[in-house]
Amino acid sequence: MSTTKPSRRRGAASSDTASTETTQSSTSAEQSPAERKKLHTELLYSMLMQRRFEERTAEMYAIGRIGGFCHLYIGQEAVSTGFISLLREDDYVITTYRDHGQALARGMTPRAIMAELFGRIDGCVRGKGGSMHLFDKSLGFLGGHGIVGGHIPIAAGVGFAIKYRGGDQVIVCFMGEAAVNNGAFHEALNMAALWKLPCLFVIENNRYGMGTAVERASAINDIYKRGASYDMPRDVVDGQDVFAVRAAAETAIARARTESMPTLLEIRTYRFMGHSMSDAVSGTYRTKEELEKYLKRDPVVLLRSTMEEAGDLSADEWNAMDEEIKAIVQDSIDFAENSPEPPLEALLEDVLVDTTSD
Amino acid sequence: MAVITYREALNQALREEMLRDDRVFLMGEEVAVYQGAYKVSKGLLQEFGEMRVVDTPITELGFAGVGVGAAMVGLRPIIEFMTWNFALLALDQVVNAAAKMLYMTGGQFPMPMVFRGPNGAALQLSAQHSQAWESWLAHIPGLKVVTPGTPYDAKGLLKAAIRDDNPVCFLEGEMLYNTKGEVPDEEYVIPLGKAEVKREGDHVSLITHGKMVLVALQAAELLAKEGIRAEVVDLRTIRPMDVDAITASVRKTNRCVVVEEGWEMCGVGAQVVDFVQRHCFDHLDAPVLRVHQADAPMPYAKNLEKAAKPDVPKTIAAVKQVLYIDA
Incomplete structure (x- = not known):
């Protein structure tokens, strides 16, 4: 066993990368104060929506309105918002079973998601998928996949299709850090690099694959270095800072869009909740002290503080936003409660289509 | 009526369907430059180019998943496994992704794709290269499973499989590639699901x-x-x-x-x-x-x-x- 102490510093994560490893850009063009405030308000809104939505999701799970596996994203909201806020409408997003945050950030309505979590007909996939399988074709939101690593080759396939048609869209593929130990990750990255596909492979390193710490699962603890195997541009980013995430995303999106080149990004973040609703927040595999240390870098709080310090967010503005979001989330719960269960005929619907290309 | 081999019948079906629909592409190990491990794709690279006849690394799970992703956004992939024995490495994509995608997306994402290749035993290839997988695949709702036994059926069924908007597992016979039979000169398609x-x-x-x-x-x-x-x-x-x-x-x-x-x-x-x-x-x-x-x-x-x-x-x-x- 290696005794090398892994680098787990936070905050300035990119500083532990060799200069040859990093290509992170500086911030985008200068903004006017009004533009800045507008953008930052949008980012905060997106992140706070995810937070409040999932707080109520946990509550609904606890009282039995939501069943099955339910994996919360709380603590990682700067990652989804950071990337997805930079995408075009015709770009694509694909992710894992921890998908509520990305779905909201991409514009899926809280109603469609909550109704899906409740297993109702007005859910985004008509009650067929639940928490782990959120999809919306009209938003280029390609799921919502339940097998660790399984969606990574699918992302390469979307990249292949973009190139096949000569388009300039990109696909952002989110995954957890534990997926990099899976063969599908390597097979997909090899093809994406070999064929120069416009894919962003975004590793949300939240430190734990279920209950197994990254140091206990990966021979390389600086996960982004895995990109070296495929000569793929790569970077490591502080995932609690939405601006750091956006800076890295901007560079990678431009690389995919204009050069049709993939990028591997390790985003260092932390989940504030258990792996799923059945997992304690702290206990066997991580301590309360560790959790408390990371809670000090809550991405929503960090953005809020930045905005307050810049004079972009007053107490009234914060309260108004929070109240508005809470009302929307409550509306989504009311909507889900009132949405019918799927009719029994739906059981055998959508197993096959009866169409051909004729 | 021409008498051709099962291999030629499959080749004709691939070519005709690629001419008919530019969303159709063929991907797999040795399908392009080598012209197919069993020469089923002979001449297709020269006719359709490297974007539509794509050699892959030996990465069955990976390229099966590429097919699924391409199908999700509207292409019509034909994924060739050099043999179905190797497709075991790709079954997560066939079963967990392709077969279930339509259902678990509430009907949003059909999977118009074909997984094809030789199935079953040949001669003295022993344990790992001599297996018939149709019962495994047929167990799965969301898949169609096709097993042509003659050149006539091979061509007509493959054309139907390529046109079908569902994921079709097309199991060819390794020992059948050289068998001959009558195949009409005019176009025909054999509906799936008909004995x-x-x-x-x-x-x-x-x-x-x-x-x-x-x-x-x-x-x-x-x-x-x-x-x-x-x-x-x-x-x-x-x-x-x-x-x-x-x-x-x-x-x-x-x-x-x-x-x-x-x-x-x-x-x-x-x-x-x-x-x-x-x-x-x-x-x-x-x-x-x-x-x-x-x-x-x-x-x-x-x-x-x-x-x-x-x-x-x-x-x-x-x-x-x-x-x-x-x-």
Whole structure:
């Protein structure tokens, strides 16, 4: 066993990368104060929506309105918002079973998601998928996949299709850090690099694959270095800072869009909740002290503080936003409660289509 | 009508469908520069270029997933496995992704794609290269499973599979590629899910598919010399299975033998027997028997391999048993 102490510093994560490893850009063009405030308000809104939505999701799970596996994203909201806020409408997003945050950030309505979590007909996939399988074709939101690593080759396939048609869209593929130990990750990255596909492979390193710490699962603890195997541009980013995430995303999106080149990004973040609703927040595999240390870098709080310090967010503005979001989330719960269960005929619907290309 | 090989029939189907629809592309190991491990894709790279005839690394899980992703956004991939034995590495994509995508997305994402390649045993390739996978695949709702036994069926069914908006597992016979048969010059498509009576008879029904169609036909020919008229029903598609064709034949003959290449336990024949007992219970004059591979991995030695495989003598013996004729 290696005794090398892994680098787990936070905050300035990119500083532990060799200069040859990093290509992170500086911030985008200068903004006017009004533009800045507008953008930052949008980012905060997106992140706070995810937070409040999932707080109520946990509550609904606890009282039995939501069943099955339910994996919360709380603590990682700067990652989804950071990337997805930079995408075009015709770009694509694909992710894992921890998908509520990305779905909201991409514009899926809280109603469609909550109704899906409740297993109702007005859910985004008509009650067929639940928490782990959120999809919306009209938003280029390609799921919502339940097998660790399984969606990574699918992302390469979307990249292949973009190139096949000569388009300039990109696909952002989110995954957890534990997926990099899976063969599908390597097979997909090899093809994406070999064929120069416009894919962003975004590793949300939240430190734990279920209950197994990254140091206990990966021979390389600086996960982004895995990109070296495929000569793929790569970077490591502080995932609690939405601006750091956006800076890295901007560079990678431009690389995919204009050069049709993939990028591997390790985003260092932390989940504030258990792996799923059945997992304690702290206990066997991580301590309360560790959790408390990371809670000090809550991405929503960090953005809020930045905005307050810049004079972009007053107490009234914060309260108004929070109240508005809470009302929307409550509306989504009311909507889900009132949405019918799927009719029994739906059981055998959508197993096959009866169409051909004729 | 031209007489061509099964391999040429498949090649014609690929070419015609690629000409017909520019969303169709072929991807797999050695399909392009090498012209196909079994030469099924001969000439296609030269005609369609490297974006539509794509050589992959040896990465079955990976390129099966690329096919799924491409299908999600509107292309119509044909994913070639050099053999279905290697497709085991890709089954997560076939089963967990392709088969379930339409359902778990509430109907939003059809999977218009084909997974194809040779299936079953060839000669002395031993355990890891000699397996028939149709019963595994046919277990999965959301997939169609097709097993052509003749050049005519190979072409017409592959064209239908490529045009189908569902994921189709297309299982070719490695030992069939060189077999010849009549194939019309004009275009035709054979609908999936329809069996065909390959030979009529009224004493016993031989229900079969894929490579075993030839075995059943040879057995029927020899049985005819003894005055036994066997009907050969080629399922052609395993899922969906043509229950009506099975029922009609067994109600006519009152006796049934199922001949398949794979193993006995939970095999295709087990499903056929289930349909027969449900729909033909009062018509049966004998228990239904099954001819299949021995319940062991495929051995290498010639004599053991021969003993393991279903063949003409085993089929004839089973037919005589259901007719209560002493062998």
